[in-house]
Amino acid sequence: MKAIFIAGTDTRAGKTVVTGLLSKYLQSKGCSVITQKWINTGKKEHAHDSCVYQLKFAASPHLSARLEKKKIEKEKIKKNFKEAARISDFAIIEGTGGALVPFNKNELMID
Secondary structure, eight states, X not given: OEEEEEOOSSTTSSHHHHHHHHHHHHHHXXXXXXXXXXXXXXXXXXXXXXXXXEEOSSSXXXXXXXXXXXXXXXXXXXXXXXXXHHHOSEEEEEOSSSTTOBSSSSOBTTO
């Protein structure tokens, strides 16, 4: 399994579009693909196969989680990713903002 991480530094930067187009392209070449957005903020629904954390407040993951009194755990994200790795040729992960966006007090998306 190969993983591709899509990052962008702003809302409407095109992360979802790139994720979708890349997924469609790889599928047209006969690859099995799973799309993930580990942390989704500001939306009630997502168009990905897997979303580990769904947060309502439209902000960075760490702030949105704090406002909702939730804790984002890297181990839960890693477990979800490993499950996807077992069943697909490619995992395309849409980041929540850019690579340096914090998702908890001590870790960034790039971590």
